[in-house]
Amino acid sequence: MNNTANLLLLLVVLLNFFLLGTSRLGSNIRTVAIQGGLISLLPLLAHGLSSHTLFLAVAAFLFKGIAIPYLLFRAVRQVHISREVEPLFGYVPTLILGTLATAASFIFSDRLPMIAEHSQTLFVPVGLATLATGFLLLITRRKAIIQVVGYLIFENGIFIFGMLLTEAMPLMVEALVLLDLLVAVFIMVIVMHQIKREFSTINIDQLTSLKE
Amino acid sequence: MKTILLPLFLHLLLLFTLSPLLAGVIGKTKALFAGRTGPPFLQLYFDIWKLFGKKMVISRTTTWIFRVGPVTGLVVPVLAALLIPFGSIGAPLSFTGDLIFFVYLFGLSRFFIASSALDTGSPFEGMGAVREVTYSCLAEPTIFFAFIVLARLSGSLSLDAMFGQTLVASWHSAAPSLLLILVCLFLVTLVENCRIPFDDPNTHLELTMIHEVMVLDHSGPDFGMILYGAAMKLFVLGALVVGLFLPGTTGNMALDILLFIGGMLLLAVVIGVVESTMARLRLLRIPQLLVGAILLSFFSLILLLR
């Protein structure tokens, strides 16, 4: 079980790298969808089949793998966003930063005390690395929609970490958390429409009228 | 005596006879995807044979360097081949630290081919040389990181041991790292041999080519040597990928050799599939992908060291 989970987590890291390096908006969103789909398998792999994990997996798959990417794709179509990502600075520096952050999270999580059955798994380092990737996307990308992608990756990182403690999160709370995420993206997409209408671009470097 | 001679003989035999076949398999695969018949499997053999029977035209502006390029291009892959095991057939030549020798052998041939390209004084060939050197220089760290990972896993600094029997155990203990390394080595094979997505070996537009443009002025036996050398280089680097992918041994020599040849042909098919399904990258994006490969191999090292 753990080996499959580890392999899956490694794929998540590769997708992180891909996200940092890719220049196409479509492949960004597709990657988020794939990553969301992949991590929705984690509850089953980490804790075996039970009604709780099954529900969580299905809900996560529907929300992270299908509904949210659908919303984003629809936004791309309706808002007529051009297909380039337009980073604030180059892809190579972000890639290097991403790798360093990933390496740091692997080294850092080695220092944290873990219980025996988790010491061989990659949940903590990959969770932290994914978090860092999301953060990097948030601060280095100009397009509002990629910032949403960054936020989603960020959330994925937390989700991965949360896999270690499904006992702590009752089902209802998990469901509410996912619902909040969906609504958040929904509102962000609406705001994106408005940004497009007001500024005829969704590059957030246009959003500079409010400053000291 | 026999224990040294047999692998040596087998090595050279496999290298000399099989390497042009890979190009044939790649060509066939691509033809299959495109719905064409394509050139026969043995096309490259015919080409090389034909070229060796021709006379050479050598520009009057060139010096002896122009002639050295093709020779090193031919000799270096042969030397490099002696350092690595072909599947479970051990390397005939092996010493501690030969991985560095291996990498710099290719550096040597690249130096001379690039110099001979510059020697012609043609701006196109100079441009090709610049690109070739840039990309190789970006590919080198990846090879080194990959070798460091393998050296750490096997506890040895010679290629023979690194790709030897310890790999089977390593696949059990450090599969994630090795998987990443496999991907990285495959990428290196593609870039070093100027395959899609880095370079399109079929275009004959000077502006888009990298490797081909360097050798525009070579003709006859010189060009034949370059083609043959390039085929062997693909074979050698491919053997690393296959060696990593199929580390096991069946215990039976003949079966092992067949397994290795099968692996090489499979690799050629995979390259053919990649070339058929992908487009050549924009020149600006190539360094990005190569840096990505470096970072990936670096990450696999971290994964191993933690």
Place this chain on the structure above:
Amino acid sequence: MENNLIALILLLPFSGSLLALILPSNRFRPWLLPIFGTLHLVLTFIVIQAGPLSAANGWLGVDPLSRLVLLIISLLFCGCSFYALGYLRYRISWGNRVFVSCLLLFLASMTLAAISRHLGILWVAVETTTLASAPLIYYNRNRLSIEATWKYLLLSSVGIALAMLGMFFIAYAALVAGGQVSLQFDDILQGAATYSRPWLKAGFIFLLVGFGTKVGFAPLHTWKPDAYGEAPGIVGALLAGGLTSVAFLGLLRTLQIMDAASEAAMAREAFLALGLISMAFAAAFMVRQPDFKRMLAYSSVEHMGIIAIGISMGGIATYGAMLHLMYNAMTKGVLFLSAANIHRRFGSKKVDDVRGAITLVPLSSLLFLLGFIAITGSPPFAPFISEFTILQGIFSTGHYITGGLFLFFLAVIFIGMGTTVLSVVFGTPSENAGDKDYRETFTTTGAPLIMLLILLVLGLYLPDSVRHIFIDAAALLEVRP
């Protein structure tokens, strides 16, 4: 009975929100706000009278801290809801279905956050406050408000996501210690003493950053001036008074956990540092601030800092901080609502355009001026008492440098804020722009007036029954198991 009471106070604003969605009339819909606001306030008084409550297997409950926060948000919301009547009548052509519905949903989520005793529920509630308030900030539908909404939405969401990670870390600390893995607050308090330290401390940092973003500590405050400045005044009041209190509750819960784990020293140091940085930032940006609504936002940053410093000192200063949580919220209500009236009359919130407000909108200007006097901690208003108590706590525990800095920042802010406020209120009015038909009515000035009166009364005389709300809340932060 207990269950019913808690269910009622939760479902009341929520059903109001749904009702607002269904009701077709733009003219009558705003009336839902004062109706539900008043009902909520009545229920809050009943809850406060009822003593400790617990419901839903201990997931929800009312302890002294919840009581205080509940009182703050309910009072503020009730006041704002009457103001909303006047505001929405003025803006009748814009439609108000989403606005009213989101306001009530905002109230519902703040209530849920106040009474949640499960960190997961608390997280969901706080995230819902973000989502419910985003459309409110965007109500003016112009470039600036969209920009403010985007920043607010993204920063708050990311911040609160970090808080979630912090919660997971704390749960993992329990797992490493071999204890019961639960995010239920009482379980955590019980087990915290044995928790694994590295995870607990890392969790604390993430919770601090997460809720700190929502509270608006410097340097995590960057969304605040934009959101407060561009949102309608009523929304600014609710954000600055209500939402910050709710987010602060999250921080106080974190402090309780650290207290139970005997790691409070680290937590208090972090609070002190954030508090001082916030005051310094606020002081720096408030001097010569050209926009009086943004100035109020920085004032909010400052006062969050003051409360954090009060809590970090412990003892009497914590009591002062509890007082200040309430008094700051009420004063912010007065300031934002009166500033909104001035803004409307002049059609601008730039100090350059707005002069001599006292001759055009006398009552609002007076309220704005008195609100300024109150918020800077001048007697006889209540914030004087709370700030003085905090200062007393700082000096009595021997933190002379902190005390000195505290006073210095207060002085700078007083001068900086005073320059802006005085130039807005006095002088010869500029006649060029704005809405000349705007007249002050009781609905738009009544609410801030009453809040100011409450502050005045509390500043002069604090009844024992009210005092106990604060004392009990402060006592909860001082417990050492």
